[in-house]
Amino acid sequence: MGIVYEDQRVYCNDIVTVEEAEGLLDWLQRHPKAEVDLTACQHLHAANLQVLMAVNPAIAAWPEDAEFSLWLKSALGEPAD
Amino acid sequence: MKMTPLLSQFLLESRDFLDEIGTKLIALESEPDSNDLMNELFRLVHTLKGNSGLFDVPAMTRVLHAGEDLMDAVRNARLSYSQELADQLLATIDFVAVLLSDIEQTGEISSERTEPAEVLVRNLRQLIPAPSPDELDADADEPSFDPTTIPLPELSTVPETARMEAFRRSVMGSELFLIAYRPEAECFFKGEDPFYQVRQLPGLVWGHTQAREPWPPLLELDCYRCNLDFHLLAASTRSEVDEHFRYTPEQAHIQALSAFALVIPQGQSNGGPVYADFVDEALKLLHAGDVQGLADASRVMLELSAPGLWLSSALRWLQLIIEVAPEERTLLERLITSLTSSSTAELTDWAAQTHVPTPTDTAVTESEPATRLSDIDQQRLTEILAVQSEILALSESTDGLPGRLQACAATIAACLANLGEPAAELDEALAAALELNSAQPLAEWLAALREGMAPVATTAPAPTSAAATPPATAPAPAFERRSSPAMEPEAKFGRRAEDNVSGKVLKVDQTKIDRLMNLIGEMIVAKNALPYLAKRAEDEFGTRELGREIKTQYAVINRIAEEMQDSIMQVRMMPVSFVFQRFPRLVRDISRKLGKQVELVLEGEDTEADKNVIEALADPLIHIVRNSLDHGLEVPEVRQASGKPPTGQLRIRASQESDRVMIEISDDGGGINPTIIKRKAYEKGVLDEAQLERITDQEAVQLVFAARFSTVDEITDLSGRGVGMDVVRTAIDKVGGSIDLHSQVGEGTTIRLSLPLSMAVTHVMVFTSDGQNFAVPMDRVVETIRMPVTDIRTIKRSKTLSRRGKIIPLMAINELLAIPAEPQLNSAGEFTALVVRIDHQPVALMVDEFRGVMDVILKPLPGELARLKCYAGAALLGDGSVLIVLNPKELIEWA
Amino acid sequence: MAQRIFVIDDAATVRLYHRQILEGAGFEVHEAINGIEALEKVLLASTPFDLYLVDVNMPKQDGYGFLRELRQLDIRQAPAIMISTEAQAIDRVKAWEAGANFYLVKPIKPDALLGYVHLLLGAGGTA
Incomplete structure (x- = not known):
């Protein structure tokens, strides 16, 4: 299962495919305070990545996959760039 | 591409896949909703595409990739199966079949296929549904543009750890690339995932993505238009990087980097200990060549400084360079002096003009004694x-x-x-x-x-913490993925396929058959141990019952082994037409050149023999045919003058006689004149006077095979092209064949070759001499005899025997082998001798005792021994002992 | 004695590719075309294998299934590399749960394959 939506939290698991992007954008717009849990995420299709980058939601947990986590942190986490 | 076993396997398997894909597609027509069929179909195309990725066949990979994506869309129910879809897929497999025959026939895909491949890819991709097709049309024709217009990131934005990692890899021999990748806005509709693409970049050291245009208000955001730019740092090779972006070269700005450009210390510029002393000391150590001292001093200094300082960053670089590239003195010196000003201005100017350290500069990493790993x-x-x-x-x-x-x-x-x-x-x-x-x-x-x-670890630390880290020390994703389909030299190809026999014939690699042949050969030898065992059971252990049972089992194994051997030999059999087919052209060309009229008659072309035999036959046969044309057959005028038809006849006939192949080459030319041969032979000392008188005409013509004879210059016109018939004889001897020549002046010459059907197993006659086993090939053996010693006659100090009215020379094998022992006699005072045929002459060899006939696999003797021609080779016996097989002809001639 | 590597892949071309690389480096290579055949060979092997190269996508029994069963056998367990193609990102968690120890993405370049294989066999590096 790619994306699981809960009350105020969305879990991105395994591989999140291109088809999920629209739903994710829609849900994040309707839940502006929601957090994203990426713990079990292996890969996000670029469409989902840009949704997260545009919405910039709070990240509850970064991916366990270290390499992937670094990508996401540099894209989402640090406004230092 | 060279026809390697890997490529052959690929072609073979690809054909099977295409057949299966075709079958599944047809099945799908009647069962369009079958998930199983669809999954299976996807798997087949997927595997085929994966296989093609091992070779440099981008046209095939692209087409199959598009097919795979289409199939994936159907499998995931994004698209339903339709007739049109099936048509496109069938067209795809037909096209791939064409590509396969291209490769098979010419070793590469014809350049004519590029355009049809593109059309096909487009057609396939068009069938894949896009989430919002309206958008697709709007920007469908975005012009491709120059990738160098895509701005590259500043190197200083790349985290220090990543730059350091890249520096290390550069010293290890990688090339460095800074890449800005700007996927086209519609790429998602083409089934691409640029994020996945960049994560798979070979040698990726660091990557970052950012918005190309500022994000619009969320309500206006179109998540299916790609608005991402990717910045990447890779330690790889140009070809790997190019290969990775081969489908979208216009979207990636790839810039090669000097490793020195990475040396950019960063951080707070004020604070920290006073460095002037350190700089002086460090420069002194550097000039003294004390690299270890410099390393120690800088480590102490680093421990005293806060990590966020510019100076600390410079020291970390200093340490890295000392570790991996200590011979870069200038760089070290600049880095040290920059410490006084906390500025890289000097450093970067210099770095911009310098080269990348080459892999040969690589220092031994003494500072990591725990491991010798690269x-x-x-x-x-x-x-x-x-x-x-x-x-x-x-x-x-x-x-x-x-x-x-x-x-x-x-x-x-x-x-x-x-x-x-x-x-x-x-x-x-x-x-x-x-x-x-x-x-x-x-x-x-x-x-x-x-x-x-x-x-020593270079990968990122535990990823759970989300705490912000300053960019200069952020851990670099130092991962290495190996996913580039770029080819290694092993899988590149250079030689063209010479024969491409298509059709439903199983093509087996020659070496596999050879291996089978060797194995069965070994088995035949191994089974020979069983009679020994049976004999031991009877003699040593006195269990006759067991001995008999072993013999029974031996008979069974023997039968199976022989059948197996036969079957394997059958596989290796080749028709003589393989050699014969060259003759029509050869005869036509030569006879025309010589002004002769020759009719060539080929018979028995279907006769088969072992591949090795056929191959060994080719050269001698051509030589014989040339001889006939050059010297045997006459020009038309001469023929007519002697009452023959103007057109001469050359007949080559192959036939099988029990376990031998017979090849007969006959012409109706002038024949060999024994008088001339005798005279020349006498002149050149091949014959003495007595021999000259005794020799018959038929014996005389055999002299053309004598080694010394054919080197005689004046008679080269008898043997043609300066290479004598002795070469032919040697070649035929080598494969265990024999040659026989009959010639009648004015009527023509006939040469008969007799060759074994197979060369794998040799029948030998085993005998002992002075307690040691020896053997001679059976095809040399005429008979074995036992005679009273009293029958030996000494003529002119040579021992002889009288056998069926003929005097034959008798030699002791011990003497020939320089074994200092007398031949043994049996209790009846008889001696034992083996009569062998040497150039049609029988010779008796005195031995001690016969051991019988055996099948062995002849292996060449090791090392220097192999050059001694008196040994035909050696064989391993069932009891583990080694049997030396003699070459009696050489043995006698050299004695 | 040469270390024994078991290559499990339905594509003969891939098997040959791996075989050539690995045999070229002196390893003994064994092959199976799907998980079921592979399990049989594991059970019948007189000496346990030293490393497994397992394709994800195979008919009859896929790579995950094979590894799951392999890890339940009472044999000397050895490292397993799972091999996927670039088109499908591997399900890492599923692979680890099944019993893989590493994964690589096809087509694997010979130096990378040998590098990882040597390391997983404890034979030192190659690079």
């Missing part, structure tokens, strides 16, 4: 250990936990072995884990191990 292996090792941590952190509920723990421990143990570390503690941790049925003890032990390795 950086890349070090990194792989770290990667492997990180994965084991990941595995051990998983929930433990799954079945097979003990097995998985053991596998993890085995993996970690291998890593320890690579580092030269003992595994005793690991074994304890594993035992504890198994005891508790929990991964935890092992996971904790591994965590401690990895922590201990941290200084």
Whole structure:
């Protein structure tokens, strides 16, 4: 299962495919305070990545996959760039 | 591309896949909703595409990739199966079949296929549904543009650890590239995932993505228009990087980098200890060549400084360069002097003009005594250990936990072995884990191990913390993925396929047949041990019953082995037409050149023999045919003058006689004049006067085969092109054949070759002499005899025997082999002799005792012995002893 | 004695590719075309294998299934590398749970394959 939506939290698991992007954008717009849990995420299709980058939601947990986590942190986490 | 076994296998398997894909597609027509069929179809196309990725066949890979994506869309119900879809897929497999025959016939895909391939890819891709097709049309024709207009990131934005990692890899021999990749806005509709694409970049050291245009208000955001730019730093090769972006070269700005450009110290510029003293001391050490001292001094300095300082960053670079490229003195010096000003201005100016350190500059990494692994292996090792941590952190509920723990421990143990570390503690941790049925003890032990390795580890630390880190020290994703389909030299190709016999014939690699042949040969020899065993059972252990049973079993094994041998030989059989087919052209060309009229008659072309025999036959046969044309057959005028038809006849006939192939080459030309031969032979000392008188005409013509004879210049016109008939004889001898010549002046010459059907197994006659076993090939043996010693006659100091009214020479094998022993006589006072045929002359060889006939596999003798022509080779016997097989002809001639 | 590597892949071309690389480096290579055949060979092997290279996508029984069963066998367990193609990202968690110890993405370049294989066999590095 790619994306699981809960009350105020969305879990991105395994591989999140291109088809999920629209739903994710829609849900994040309707839940502006929601957090994203990426713990079990292996890969996000670029469409989902840009949704997260545009919405910039709070990240509850970064991916366990270290390499992937670094990508996401540099894209989402640090406004230092 | 060269026709390697790998390529042949690929072609063979691809054809099967295409057949199967075709069948499945047809089946799908009647069952369009079958998930199983669809999945199977996807798997087939997917595997085929994967296989094609091993070769440099981009046209095929692209078409199959499009087919795979289409199939994936159907499989995931994004698209339903339709007639049009089936048509396109069928067109795809037809096209791939064409590409395969291109490769098979010419070794590469014809350049004519590029355009149809593009059309096909487009057609296939058009069928794949896009989430919002309206958008697709709007920007469908975005012009491709110059990728160098895509702005590259500033190197200073790349984290220091990533730059350092790239520097290390550059010293190890990688080229460095800074890449700005700007996927086209519609790329998602083409089934692309640029994020995945960049994550797979070979040698990726660092990557970052950012918005190309500022994000619009969310309500206006179109998540299916790609608005991402990717910035990448890779340590790889140009070809790997180009290959990676081969489908979208216009979207990637790829810039080669000098490693020195990476040396950019960063951080706060004020504060920290006073550096002037250090700079002086460091420069002194550097000039004195004391690299170790410099390393120590800078480490002490670094410990005194806060990590966020510019100076600390410069010191970290200093340490890295000392470690991996200590011979870069200028760079070190600039770096040290820059410490006084806390400025890189000088440094970067200089770096911009300098070259990348070459791999030969690589320093021995003495500072890492714990391991002799290279950086890349070090990194792989770290990667492997990180994965084991990941595995051990998983929930433990799954079945097979003990097995998985053991596998993890085995993996970690291998890593320890690579580092030269003992595994005793690991074994304890594993035992504890198994005891508790929990991964935890092992996971904790591994965590401690990895922590201990941290200084050498180059991968990122634990990823759970989201705490902000300053960019200069942010951990770099130092991972290495190997996914480029770029080819290695091993899989490149250079030689063209010479024959491409298509059709439903199983093509088997020659070496496989040879291996089978060797194996069956060994088995035949091995089975020969059983009679020995039976004999021992009877003689030594007195169990006649067992002996008899062994013999019975031997008979069974013998039969099977022989049948197997026959079957394998059948596979190796080739028709003589393989050689014969060259003759029509050869005869036509030569006879025309010589002004002769020749009719060539070929018979028995279907006769088969072992491939080796056929191949060995080719050269001698051509030589004989040339001789006939050159010297045998006359020009038309001469023929007519002697009452023959103007057109001469050359007949080559092949036939099989029991286990031999007979080849007869006959012409109706002038024949060989024995008078001329005798005279020349006498002149050149091949014959003495007495021999000259005794020799018959038929014997005289055989002299053309004599070694010395054919080197005689004046008679080269008898043997043609300066190469004598002795060469032919030697070649035929070598494969265990014999040659026979009959010539009648004015009527023509006939040469008969007799060759074994196969060369794998040799029949030999085994005998003993002075307690040692020897053998001679059976095709040399005329008979074995036992005669009273009194029958030996000495003529002119040579021993002879009288046999059927003929005097034959008698020699003792011991004497020939320089064995200092007299031949043994049996109790009746008889001696034992083996009569062999040498150039049609019988010669008797005195031996001690016969041991019988045996099948052996003749192997050449090792080393220098192989050059001694008196040995035909050696064979291993069933009882483990080695049997020397003699070449009687050479033995006698050299004696 | 040469270390024994078991290559499990349905594509003969891939098997040959791996065989050539690995045999070229002196390893003993064994092959199976799917998980079921592979399990049989594991059970019948007189000496346990030292490393497994397992394709994800195979007919009859896929790579995950094979590894799951392999890890339940009472044999000397050895590291397993799972091999996927670039088109499908591998399900890492599923692979680890099944019993893989590492994964690589096809087509694997010979130097990378040998590098990892040597390390996983404890034979030192190659690079």
